[in-house]
Each structure stands twice: as C-alpha cells, then as structure tokens.
Amino acid sequence: MIIVLKQGAKEEEVESIRRLLTSKGIIIQDIVGETTRMMGMAGDTSVISPDSIICYPCVERIMRVQEPYKLAGRKFHPSDSVIEVSGRKIGGGNFAVMAGPCSVESEEQMVSVAREVRAAGAAFLRGGAFKPRTSPYAFKGLGLDGLELLKIAGRETGLPIVTEIMSPEYLDAFAEDVDVIQIGARNMQNFTLLRQVGELKKPVLLKRGLSSTIEELLMAAEHIMAGGSHEVILCERGIRTFETATRNTLDLSAVPVLKAKSHLPVVIDPSHATGSRDLVEPMALAAVAAGCDGLMIEVHGQPESAMCDGAQSITPVMFERLMRGTAKVREALEGFGAR
Ligand code: PEP
Numbered sequence: 001m002i003i004v005l006k007q008g009a010k011e012e013e014v015e016s017i018r019r020l021l022t023s024k025g026i027i028i029q030d031i032v033g034e035t036t037r038m039m040g041m042a043g044d045t046s047v048i049s050p051d052s053i054i055c056y057p058c059v060e061r062i063m064r065v066q067e068p069y070k071l072a073g074r075k076f077h078p079s080d081s082v083i084e085v086s087g088r089k090i091g092g093g094n095f096a097v098m099a100g101p102c103s104v105e106s107e108e109q110m111v112s113v114a115r116e117v118r119a120a121g122a123a124f125l126r127g128g129a130f131k132p133r134t135s136p137y138a139f140k141g142l143g144l145d146g147l148e149l150l151k152i153a154g155r156e157t158g159l160p161i162v163t164e165i166m167s168p169e170y171l172d173a174f175a176e177d178v179d180v181i182q183i184g185a186r187n188m189q190n191f192t193l194l195r196q197v198g199e200l201k202k203p204v205l206l207k208r209g210l211s212s213t214i215e216e217l218l219m220a221a222e223h224i225m226a227g228g229s230h231e232v233i234l235c236e237r238g239i240r241t242f243e244t245a246t247r248n249t250l251d252l253s254a255v256p257v258l259k260a261k262s263h264l265p266v267v268i269d270p271s272h273a274t275g276s277r278d279l280v281e282p283m284a285l286a287a288v289a290a291g292c293d294g295l296m297i298e299v300h301g302q303p304e305s306a307m308c309d310g311a312q313s314i315t316p317v318m319f320e321r322l323m324r325g326t327a328k329v330r331e332a333l334e335g336f337g338a339r
C-alpha cells in the first residue's frame, strides 16, 4: 500500500502515521518527489485499515498495490488449478461441460436428459433442486426430493452432479450427496453461506453476481477458500447492463481477465447470460474461443414444457451440435497455437 500525502502536510501528523505503522511492524519507505510526497509500506499491511489512515487530514489517498485475494489470485499460485471430480478434470487445459435442465422435475426427465447429455460428451450433470425465483409464486424446485432424483440420474449415467445450495439448512445433505456445490448469482455475496460451503472442503461452482465486479467475484471465491475449499470454479453468467435485448449481458472479456488474475478454472453459462436458446450456441462457441475451461448449458427434453427457463433451454439435439462445435473451436485454437 502507498499513502499519498497532501501538499503542505503537517509534519506532526505525518509522524503520527509513521509511529502508528511502525508500531504494527510495517516498514515505511518515504518517496519524496518535486510536488508529491508518499509513504510506501512493506510488510503485513493487513493489520491496518486504510479507512483509519484516510481519516488523517494530511492524507490525500491510499493506493493498494497488491490484490486483496491471496488464495484465489495467481500471484501466490502461478500455475492453473486443475479440479478433479470423479475422474473428470477441469482447468489447466482440461475442458469440461456441465449440462442438464434448469430444474429437476421428475425421475424420467432427469434420467433421459442425463443419458443424452452424457452421450454428447457432457462431463457433469446439472439440475436445480432449490431454485432462486424472483417471484415467490413461481416454482421453487422439488427440494430434497429433487436432490434424490438428481442423484438417481447421476448414478444411472456415472455423471457427477452439480446443484445449487440456497440455505445453510441443507449443508449436511449437500456435503453427503453433491459432487460440485453451486453458489448461485444471487448468493454470491452471502458471506455466511460462502464460508460454510467452503468449510465442507468440496468442489464449488461460484456464479458471478448479477451486478458484481470481477474483483467482487474473486473476493467471494476468497471467502470460500478461506473456509477451507481450494477447489472453486468461477462462472460468468451474464451481468446487468442497460441492454434489454438479452436477459443479461455476457461479459466474455471476464474469461481472459479472470484467467490472468486467478488460477481457478473459468466456466461460461451462455444460457442464463442470454436467456434465449438461439443465442446459446454462438455465445458458447465464442466463450470457447475466448479460452474458458468449460461451459454450463441448460438442456431440456421438451423446453416448451419446462417448469423453469424453457426459453433458454436447448434440446438434446441442439446440445449435441453445440458439443461438436466446441470441439471444432478447440481444435482450431490448438492449430493456432493459443493456450
Ligand atoms: C442456475 O444455474 O440454475 C441459476 C439459477 O443461475 P444463476 O444463479 O446464474 O441465475
């Protein structure tokens, strides 16, 4: 951290900051320019609060030099994290697709769609048992019964299951039964839930909040990792902008940005990002070209009768075509010599 001092800063105030910092073991390097005077800090600066330093009238501003996410950041973990779940790898050059319906509706629906997405090459089965809905009157998922049906479909196909937890009430059930625990966009900053899920030390799929910055997403990952789980998969699923033509705006630049800042795998969800089945394939292919480590795709046997998110759900036939497309883009990237 660097403290930039105001011109004409009173010497006794500067000294009082110096005493405070040195008493906490921080080493100070004075930087004196022609018009600007600064104090560079070295050591464990986490012991001081920038908010208390900015209260000194002689301080103009405080600049952070290091990122606040030490566990999620690349600085202390330069190589890509590879997350392995029941033999399926994601990250570090391993590409994996998570597919399945928005919500678990019945055993027959789950088992048939699970077979179809597995045949097309999906590595994980997704399905919501607990659904965060904007309206309190909308279908909210089958709850623990839905989790049972998802488990059956997972067992039938050998696919690990990914599903969203909404409340700490179900931590035990998720710890026992779920391979990858999803934190949805709406809970990305539910810090108690993040910590408790982290303490389960299981793989976590963390979705970016609707109006969250990339730094906030990485700080949310940091909360999970500080809890104990080091297997976090980041998911960009579209953010709120002024644009109304799509459900959200897919921030594809988040892929290279996140990969530069973090060692964690990055997955793109073009289904929730666009809200429209016609846009899922083009954005999935673009995401692969941008270098993502995986995709999350909503697939439903009969989108027209889906209980949730039918408009953005693609059919198994469309999914099979999307998977062929992603393989072609990945092949082209290899030929091109990209990462
Ligand atoms: C989901 O994946 O089912 C979901 C609700 O997504 P999001 O949290 O990104 O809206």
Ligand code: MN
Pocket (backbone or CB within 6 Å): 102, 103, 272, 298, 308, 309
């Ligand atoms: Mn959905």
